[in-house]
Amino acid sequence: AQSVAQPEDQVNVAEGNPLTVKCTYSVSGNPYLFWYVQYPNRGLQFLLKYITGDNLVKGSYGFEAEFNKSQTSFHLKKPSALVSDSALYFCAVRDKSNTGKLIFGQGTTLQVKP
Amino acid sequence: DAGITQSPRYKITETGRQVTLMCHQTWSHSYMFWYRQDLGHGLRLIYYSAAADITDKGEVPDGYVVSRSKTENFPLTLESATRSQTSVYFCASSVTGIYSNQPQHFGDGTRLSIL
Numbered sequence: 001a002q003s004v005a006q007p008e009d010q011v012n013v014a015e016g017n018p019l020t021v022k023c024t025y026s027v028s029g030n031p032y033l034f035w036y037v038q039y040p041n042r043g044l045q046f047l048l049k050y051i052t053g054d055n056l057v058k059g060s061y062g063f064e065a066e067f068n069k070s071q072t073s074f075h076l077k078k079p080s081a082l083v084s085d086s087a088l089y090f091c092a093v094r095d096k097s098n099t100g101k102l103i104f105g106q107g108t109t110l111q112v113k114p
Numbered sequence: 115d116a117g118i119t120q121s122p123r124y125k126i127t128e129t130g131r132q133v134t135l136m137c138h139q140t141w142s143h144s145y146m147f148w149y150r151q152d153l154g155h156g157l158r159l160i161y162y163s164a165a166a167d168i169t170d171k172g173e174v175p176d177g178y179v180v181s182r183s184k185t186e187n188f189p190l191t192l193e194s195a196t197r198s199q200t201s202v203y204f205c206a207s208s209v210t211g212i213y214s215n216q217p218q219h220f221g222d223g224t225r226l227s228i229l
Binding site (some may be wrong): 032034036041042043044045046049051089094101102103104106107 | 118143147154155156157158159162172204206215217218219220221223
């Protein structure tokens with residue numbers, strides 16, 4: 001069965017420091033991977049995706065993610081965190097049935113402190 | 115403005131009542147989805163639809179009914195609400211199928227409380 005795991009419920013980082021939000025996946029074949037961000041009382045917003053090609057994917061708001069096939073990971077990163085990056089982050093993998101269904105991780109709360 | 119709109123944003127009702135959550139998208143996306151978000155569970159798929167008049171169950175469909183008579187609308191109905199259905203509900207849409215690398219676009223959610 002396909003699954004996504006986000007091992008940390010919360011990540012705390014100081015403003016200006018680099019941040020990493022971890023995601024590991026379990027799928028057969030090549031995965032389609034996504035990161036979304038959710039601000040309070042809002043829906044999920046798409047940040048970036050990995051489909052194929054370069055293992056380092058760049059997305060919105062200065063975020064990037066590194067795909068590592070051998071470690072089955074897709075960690076979200078940013079070189080310098082902002083207080084405004086504080087939000088709930090979801091990793092997701094596309095279901096292979098070609099219906100477009102997404103399988104989400106549990107979510108990681110990112111707290112950036114000034 | 116183009117986008118995906120959910121209504122109402124907040125709803126309080128009582129157990130046993132029927133309640134319908136509305137979802138409307140202006141992109142003409144073929145696929146639409148309903149999720150519920152609960153602490154500790156992330157987002158779980160309730161139902162999805164590939165096109166008008168085509169719907170299918172997701173991970174947690176029990177107690178819910180959907181319909182899709184028009185491409186742009188995908189209402190979710192709780193036929194007899196239970197307290198366990200207290201949650202935040204999100205609707206999403208996407209261009210998918212053969213374009214299945216495209217992201218889903220989410221509405222801002224409906225916060226439903228069942229007393």
